[in-house]
Amino acid sequence: NAGVTQTPKFRILKIGQSMTLQCTQDMNHNYMYWYRQDPGMGLKLIYYSVGAGITDKGEVPNGYNVSRSTTEDFPLRLELAAPSQTSVYFCASRDTPGSYNEQFFGPGTRLTVL
Amino acid sequence: AQTVTQSQPEMSVQEAETVTLSCTYDTSESDYYLFWYKQPPSRQMILVIRQEAYKQQNATENRFSVNFQKAAKSFSLKISDSQLGDAAMYFCAYRRGRGTGNQFYFGTGTSLTVIP
Numbered sequence: 001n002a003g004v005t006q007t008p009k010f011r012i013l014k015i016g017q018s019m020t021l022q023c024t025q026d027m028n029h030n031y032m033y034w035y036r037q038d039p040g041m042g043l044k045l046i047y048y049s050v051g052a053g054i055t056d057k058g059e060v061p062n063g064y065n066v067s068r069s070t071t072e073d074f075p076l077r078l079e080l081a082a083p084s085q086t087s088v089y090f091c092a093s094r095d096t097p098g099s100y101n102e103q104f105f106g107p108g109t110r111l112t113v114l
Numbered sequence: 115a116q117t118v119t120q121s122q123p124e125m126s127v128q129e130a131e132t133v134t135l136s137c138t139y140d141t142s143e144s145d146y147y148l149f150w151y152k153q154p155p156s157r158q159m160i161l162v163i164r165q166e167a168y169k170q171q172n173a174t175e176n177r178f179s180v181n182f183q184k185a186a187k188s189f190s191l192k193i194s195d196s197q198l199g200d201a202a203m204y205f206c207a208y209r210r211g212r213g214t215g216n217q218f219y220f221g222t223g224t225s226l227t228v229i230p
Contacts, residue, residue, distance in 0.1 A: 012153035033218070042118070042205055068201060088157065090134060102149065105159035 005105035023091030031094040032074040036087040120221035137206030145211030153203040
């Protein structure tokens, strides 16, 4: 099992550019999450999904979009990049049912917007 | 929204000694779960230990144990016999037990340095 994989690992964007952060998990987990981690801070939830075709906003969704067409993939889209979106982005997945279940995290994508 | 507070931005411990990291949380729920995650310089988030709120007994995983005080809404992590590999950021996290979404809420983290 590869677990949760994210691509790319690093990316530099110019203001106004768009990009998609890819996330794939091979554990057949229903729940998937996108977080951002700003320097010296904890993780903030951007969007999450409870299954294919179902997504919902987290704490900080503005400037982002997601889709979930398959169980495995949960891409995060930035449409008009802004410097405030400079951060490290983590994707995570979790099995259900079982409320005790932990989240499994990908290695993160470091995004810089200049 | 739930809040998770880690009041110690940085901690240090001598190798082989014991250190305790603090975490408090705010919730009106009675059914929830608490977690400690470790983030080494590689940035990979790794689960250290977890606790179910309805369990009285404190969770233990080898050198890691928690002191869960439900009434005080406190969830501290104790690391015994500290090792150099324990150096990392540690995040406390909360998740509600019921309902959809099941969002995790994270604290701001404690950076742990292990001194040889």
